[in-house]
Amino acid sequence: MTQTILVTGGAGFIGSHFIRYLLRTYQEIRVINADALTYSGNLFNLRDVEKDPRYEFLRVDLAVREQVEKVFAGHRIDQVVHFAAESHVDRSIEGAWPFIRSNIIGTHHLLEASMKKNVDRFVHVSTDEVYGSIPYGKADEQTLLAPGNPYSASKASSDLLCLAFHHTYGFPVVITRCTNNYGPNQYPEKLIPHLIRQAMKNQPLPIYGNGQQERDWIHVIDHCRAVDVVRLHGRAGEVYHIGAENPIPNLQVAKKILDLMGKPHSLIQHVADRLGHDIRYSLDSSKIRTELGWAPTISFDEGLEQTVQWYLTHAEWWASIEQRRAERG
Secondary structure (H helix, E strand, O other): OOEEEEEEOOOOHHHHHHHHHHHHHOOOEEEEEEEOOOOOOOHHHHOOOOOOOOEEEEEOOOOOHHHHHHHHHHOOOOEEEEOOOOOOHHHHHHOOHHHHHHHHHHHHHHHHHHHHOOOOEEEEEEEHHHHOOOOOOOEOOOOOOOOOOHHHHHHHHHHHHHHHHHHHHOOOEEEEEEOEEEOOOOOOOOHHHHHHHHHHOOOOEEEEOOOOOEEEEEEHHHHHHHHHHHHHHOOOOOEEEEOOOOEEEHHHHHHHHHHHOOOOHHHEEEEOOOOOOOOEOOEOOHHHHHHHOOOOOOOHHHHHHHHHHHHHOOHHHHHHHHHHHHHHO
16 A cells, blocks of 8 residues: 655755655655745755656645645645754844744644644654754753754754654654754755855855864765654654764864865865854764664765765756745845
8 A cells, every 4th residue: 555655845955855765765655745945945856756656746834724734635644754944043043933933833733734634653853953062972862952042942842842742642753853964955055065165166165163063964865764764663752863973073074075175275264153053962873773773874974075076066956046046036
C-alpha cells in the first residue's frame, strides 16, 4: 500500500533534499510538499522531481488555519515531517513576529489538523540552538532549554508544544534536533554559501567577532538519513539529537573554503559581533547512534569540498536565487 507523507517546507534547503531522498529510496511512497514559498523557498531546488507522479506541490501558509485544514481534507496523509520554519538568527533579531507566526502558530495548526486526521507519525525537525550556548561538553536530550535569540526561542516553543500534544493526547510526535547543516542549494544568507559566494566575487568574507564561535557541521544528506530513521523507528514522545560531534570555529571554516578555492586568507574581514551571539553549540548524538543505528557518513572536509564545487558549477541555481529576490522586490 502506498504511503503518503506530507513534508512541510519542502522547497527549502533541507526539505528539498529530504523529499528527493524519500523518492529515491522508496518506490511505494507519495510525497506532498506543502510550502509557503517565502524568501528561502525555491521550487528550482526540486525541478528534477517535479514531474514524478509520486510528488505533488501545494502552496500552503501553515499560519493560516484554513489552508492547513484544506490540505488534510483533500488528501489522505499517513505521516508528517515538519521542516517548515523561519530559521535565520539575524532576521529574528531584526523582527521576531515572522518567527512566532511561522514556527509557533504554524506548528500548532499543523498539530491540530494532523491529530484530527489520525496521522500515525509526526516528525518535528528542530535545532541545537534551543539549548543556547554550550561553553563546554555536549548537550544531551535531557539538557534544559535555554534559547538565546528570538529564532531559537520560537523553535523551543514549538518543541514544547509538540511534546505537550504527545503528553496530553498521546499524539505520536517525535522531535529531532540537529546541528548546523551544509550542502548544495542552501540559501546564500547562511554562513557557508555566503562565504563561498563572497570568495567567488573576490569580496571580503565577513566573520563575526574573533571567529572562534564553534558549530558542529553535518552534511544535509546525513541529516536526511537521520530524520528518515527517526520517522521509521523513533519512539513517540522522544527527542533525538543529530550531529557529527566535531565542532569547528567559524574562522577555520572560512579558511578551509578559501584554501579549497585557491583564495588568500586576507579576504577574511572581522566585523562587529552579532547581538547575543552563542559562542558554541555541541550535541551528544549517542542516543540515535545506539538506539537506531544511525551515524554520519560524510566527513566535513569531504563534504565541504563537494559543496564548494557544487556552488562553483551551478550558475543556474544562483540565477534562480536572484530571480526569486527580484520577484519579491
